[in-house]
Amino acid sequence: MQPLKTLARTPLLTVGDGRFLKVEQHEVAFPNGTVIKDWPWVITPDFVNVMAVTQEGLVLCFRQMKYAVEGETLAVPGGYLEAGESPLAAAQRELREETGYEADMWESLGTYAVDGNRGNGTAYLFLATGARPVQAIDADDLEDQELLLLTMPEIESALAAGHFKVLPWAANVALALVRLQRRMGGQV
Amino acid sequence: MQPLKTLARTPLLTVGDGRFLKVEQHEVAFPNGTVIKDWPWVITPDFVNVMAVTQEGLVLCFRQMKYAVEGETLAVPGGYLEAGESPLAAAQRELREETGYEADMWESLGTYAVDGNRGNGTAYLFLATGARPVQAIDADDLEDQELLLLTMPEIESALAAGHFKVLPWAANVALALVRLQRRMGGQV
Numbered sequence: 001m002q003p004l005k006t007l008a009r010t011p012l013l014t015v016g017d018g019r020f021l022k023v024e025q026h027e028v029a030f031p032n033g034t035v036i037k038d039w040p041w042v043i044t045p046d047f048v049n050v051m052a053v054t055q056e057g058l059v060l061c062f063r064q065m066k067y068a069v070e071g072e073t074l075a076v077p078g079g080y081l082e083a084g085e086s087p088l089a090a091a092q093r094e095l096r097e098e099t100g101y102e103a104d105m106w107e108s109l110g111t112y113a114v115d116g117n118r119g120n121g122t123a124y125l126f127l128a129t130g131a132r133p134v135q136a137i138d139a140d141d142l143e144d145q146e147l148l149l150l151t152m153p154e155i156e157s158a159l160a161a162g163h164f165k166v167l168p169w170a171a172n173v174a175l176a177l178v179r180l181q182r183r184m185g186g187q188v
Numbered sequence: 189m190q191p192l193k194t195l196a197r198t199p200l201l202t203v204g205d206g207r208f209l210k211v212e213q214h215e216v217a218f219p220n221g222t223v224i225k226d227w228p229w230v231i232t233p234d235f236v237n238v239m240a241v242t243q244e245g246l247v248l249c250f251r252q253m254k255y256a257v258e259g260e261t262l263a264v265p266g267g268y269l270e271a272g273e274s275p276l277a278a279a280q281r282e283l284r285e286e287t288g289y290e291a292d293m294w295e296s297l298g299t300y301a302v303d304g305n306r307g308n309g310t311a312y313l314f315l316a317t318g319a320r321p322v323q324a325i326d327a328d329d330l331e332d333q334e335l336l337l338l339t340m341p342e343i344e345s346a347l348a349a350g351h352f353k354v355l356p357w358a359a360n361v362a363l364a365l366v367r368l369q370r371r372m373g374g375q376v
Contacts, residue, residue, distance in 0.1 A: 066304035116254035174362035
């Protein structure tokens with residue numbers, strides 16, 4: 001299959017210092033010959049999330065409020081990559097800062113474009129197991145959040161009930177459950 | 189927990205007729221008293237995706253190119269909601285147009301904010317089972333795409349290998365696998 005080609009890029013918008021949002025207009029050539037001159041391209045920070053399972057088999061979650069969500073949502077730890085930071089290092093840092101836990105085993109659950117058309121940042125999702133408390137929580141989030149330790153059945157029920165209301169968090173939990181199931185040799 | 193409050197909204201950017209991208213700046217009050225005056229809010233179209241399983245137990249996927257992704261990706265059917273259209277009707281229409289299939293049983297896999305901070309549209313994800321071909325494909329996508337019928341083990345392997353490179357598609361497949369597993373009474 002032939003790739004789409006970027007013929008030109010024009011900056012359209014920078015909010016503040018551009019850390020959280022920049023928008024460009026791209027001129028894009030499609031394999032069928034179509035050229036679209038005003039293709040919007042959204043640049044937001046790349047981020048990590050992690051489903052972390054403690055040594056006791058419990059999952060570290062938050063109950064919190066988010067601006068884009070009505071009412072409370074469940075969340076997994078995560079945050080934006082800092083400059084020069086690898087996704088794994090960012091995930092380990094966010095887990096430590098937000099929960100006070102470190103984990104023995106880390107594995108990637110994949111790297112994803114948030115929006116297949118407009119970009120919107122890259123999501124790096126992880127599964128961490130063998131997590132244990134090592135320090136106090138040191139989070140800088142503006143929202144209220146409460147740390148919860150949920151059992152695997154509680155996590156499955158919360159996911160099925162739609163309590164993880166933000167797409168990367170639901171994706172992270174579902175991908176982790178599929179991975180853990182495969183490891184146990186189960187058939188879906 | 190206290191909600192975040194929108195104190196003011198200012199339009200910042202409308203690309204073209206605004207169908208695909210508008211940006212606003214919100215003034216947001218956090219429960220801790222912090223007020224942020226330049227909170228970016230991104231308005232992109234709400235969309236549906238569906239993992240559709242045929243009467244023979246095969247999953248309808250595409251191999252395709254997308255602008256935000258390097259190389260080929262696997263995809264599930266989906267697209268933007270039309271004006272006044274319900275998410276379920278949109279998912280049924282997209283499945284029919286993109287694959288030529290209709291399905292007997294539809295269930296929601298949840299409603300998700302794509303970005304917990306900046307919005308970026310709402311994802312409505314579905315699982316459809318009992319799918320069967322009813323018409324020719326009538327897709328309007330600009331990208332090359334090839335329809336595939338994959339077995340459940342092929343889908344699981346492709347998901348684990350990161351071949352679904354766009355977040356809502358990986359989320360849709362993972363959530364569907366978890367749902368199907370729960371239905372079979374399996375334990376994760």
